[in-house]
Amino acid sequence: MKNSGPNILFIIIDSLRVDRITGSLKTAKTPNLDKLINTGVFFDHTIAPSDTTNPNIGSIFTAQYPFRSGVDMYRNHKKSCKFFKNLNENDFFRCATVPNTSFFRTLTKDFEHTDFIEINPNQSLEDGVGDKLLKQIQLNSMNSPWIHYVHLLDLHPTKNQFLIPEKYNDEKFGKSKYDQTISIIDEWIGKILAKVNLNNTLIIVSSDHGEYISEYTNLIHNIDNLENVFKKLKNYLPFLESMANAGNWQKNKAPSIGTQLINNTRKIIFERRKSKLKKYLTESEIRSLNYRLQWDLFDEIIRVPLIFVGYGIKHVPLIDKQIHQMDIVPTINDILQLPNEKIFDGRSLLPFMKNITPSEKPIYLETATTKPKSLGNVVGIRTPEYKMYKPRLTGSYQTKLFDLKNDPLELNNLAKNEPIIIKKLSKMIFDIQRSDFSKEKELLKKRIRQKRRLLTLKE
Numbered sequence: 088m089k090n091s092g093p094n095i096l097f098i099i100i101d102s103l104r105v106d107r108i109t110g111s112l113k114t115a116k117t118p119n120l121d122k123l124i125n126t127g128v129f130f131d132h133t134i135a136p137s138d139t140t141n142p143n144i145g146s147i148f149t150a151q152y153p154f155r156s157g158v159d160m161y162r163n164h165k166k167s168c169k170f171f172k173n174l175n176e177n178d179f180f181r182c183a184t185v186p187n188t189s190f191f192r193t194l195t196k197d198f199e200h201t202d203f204i205e206i207n208p209n210q211s212l213e214d215g216v217g218d219k220l221l222k223q224i225q226l227n228s229m230n231s232p233w234i235h236y237v238h239l240l241d242l243h244p245t246k247n248q249f250l251i252p253e254k255y256n257d258e259k260f261g262k263s264k265y266d267q268t269i270s271i272i273d274e275w276i277g278k279i280l281a282k283v284n285l286n287n288t289l290i291i292v293s294s295d296h297g298e299y300i301s302e303y304t305n306l307i308h309n310i311d312n313l314e315n316v317f318k319k320l321k322n323y324l325p326f327l328e329s330m331a332n333a334g335n336w337q338k339n340k341a342p343s344i345g346t347q348l349i350n351n352t353r354k355i356i357f358e359r360r361k362s363k364l365k366k367y368l369t370e371s372e373i374r375s376l377n378y379r380l381q382w383d384l385f386d387e388i389i390r391v392p393l394i395f396v397g398y399g400i401k402h403v404p405l406i407d408k409q410i411h412q413m414d415i416v417p418t419i420n421d422i423l424q425l426p427n428e429k430i431f432d433g434r435s436l437l438p439f440m441k442n443i444t445p446s447e448k449p450i451y452l453e454t455a456t457t458k459p460k461s462l463g464n465v466v467g468i469r470t471p472e473y474k475m476y477k478p479r480l481t482g483s484y485q486t487k488l489f490d491l492k493n494d495p496l497e498l499n500n501l502a503k504n505e506p507i508i509i510k511k512l513s514k515m516i517f518d519i520q521r522s523d524f525s526k527e528k529e530l531l532k533k534r535i536r537q538k539r540r541l542l543t544l545k546e
Contacts (some may be wrong), residue, residue: 095234102242103294115269119277127396150433164193179253180230208245285397294391301375
C-alpha cells in the first residue's frame with residue numbers, strides 16, 4: 088500500500104496577469120487566491136520566457152529555456168514529459184485536466200487519468216470542467232501520492248468572447264469581463280481547496296503567460312462578418328478553410344491557406360481600426376489593443392503570478408525578486424527531495440522560502456514562432472533594472488530598452504540614448520545562448536564516459 092502524500096496539485100490559469108490579482112489594477116474578488124497568498128509563498132515577479140503557451144509550459148516542465156529544450160508550437164512536445172515520468176518512477180499517480188490539443192495530449196499520454204477540456208469553443212469551469220475537476224480530486228485520495236496537473240482556459244475564451252453568468256456580471260466582481268472571470272475562477276479554487284488536505288498536498292498556482300486587456304478589444308478584433316464571407320466562399324473554393332479549423336497549428340501543421348488569408352486580412356483591418364483610435368486613446372490604451380506573438384515583450388504578457396502553499400511551507404512576505412518559470416520544477420524536486428539535473432537552466436526557490444535571498448539572474452526572452460521550422464521575431468533580456476529586446480534580423484524592427492525601476496509601465500524607450508547599456512545587455516543574450524553549447528558539450532562528454540565504461544565492462 089502506498090504512503091499517503093506528499094501530493095501535488097499544479098494549477099495553471101492560462102493568460103492570468105499578476106497585476107490583476109494584486110496591486111492597484113485589481114478589481115476582481117479573490118478571497119481564495121488571497122488566502123493562498125497570505126498563507127503560502129507568493130512570487131509576484133515570475134517571468135515567462137516567451138509569449139505563448141507551448142514553449143512556456145515546456146520551459147516549466149523541462150526547467151530549460153525554450154531555445155534549449157526546442158519545445159514550441161509544433162515540435163519536441165515529448166521533452167516536456169520527463170518530469171512526470173520521474174514522478175511516476177517515484178510511485179506518483181498522474182492525472183490531468185488539460186486542453187484537448189496536440190501538445191497536452193502528448194504531455195499526458197502516459198498518465199493514469201486525463202480529462203480533456205474541449206477547445207473552439209473553449210470549455211470553462213462553469214461549463215462542466217469544474218464539476219469534473221472536483222470529482223477527480225475526490226478520487227485522487229485513493230491513489231496517494233498523486234499529482235494533478237490542471238490547465239484552465241477560462242481567461243482564454245474563444246474569439247475573446249467572455250461568457251459571464253448573470254451572478255458575476257456586476258462591477259463588484261470586476262470592472263472588466265476578464266476580471267469578472269478571475270472572480271469566477273477564484274470561487275472554484277475555494278471549492279477545490281475544500282477537497283484538499285494542505286498538510287500532505289503541495290499546491291502550485293501560476294500561469295503560462297499574461298495577456299493584453301482592453302475595453303476596446305471587441306471593437307478592434309471582431310471580424311465575424313469577414314469569417315462569414317470566408318465560410319460562404321469555402322463552398323466554392325474548398326482550399327479556403329474557415330476559422331472554425333484555425334487550430335491546425337495544434338496538430339503540428341502549418342495553418343491552412345484559408346486561415347492564413349483570414350489572419351493576414353485581420354491584421355490589416357486591425358491596424359486600420361487601431362490607427363483611427365489613436366486620436367482618442369492614451370499610449371497605454373493603444374498598447375492594450377496589441378496581441379501576442381508579434382514584436383513586443385511587455386510585462387503584461389510575460390509577468391505572471393506564482394504561489395506555493397501547503398505541505399509544511401511556511402508563509403513569508405511577498406517576494407518581489409525576479410525569478411523564472413523554469414525555477415518551478417527544481418523547487419518541486421527540492422521540496423520532495425528528488426534530484427535536479429545539471430542541464431536545468433532553472434534553480435530551486437527554496438532559499439527564498441527560507442528568507443535567504445539569492446542574487447537575481449538575468450532572464451532570456453523571445454517571442455514565439457507562429458510558423459513551423461522558424462523562429463520568433465524578437466529576442467531579449469530582462470534584469471531587475473532593465474528590459475531590452477530587439478529583432479532577430481537587424482533593421483526589421485526597432486530595439487526597445489526600458490528602465491524598470493523608474494519606468495515600470497515601460498512607456499519610455501531609451502534604446503537610442505543608451506548604447507552602452509544596449510551593448511551590455513546584448514552580450515548577456517549572447518552569453519546565455521552560448522551557454523547552450525557548453526552545457527550540451529558537457530552532457531555529450533558524460534555520455535561518452537558512460538559508453539567507455541560499458542565497453543570496458545564488456546571487455
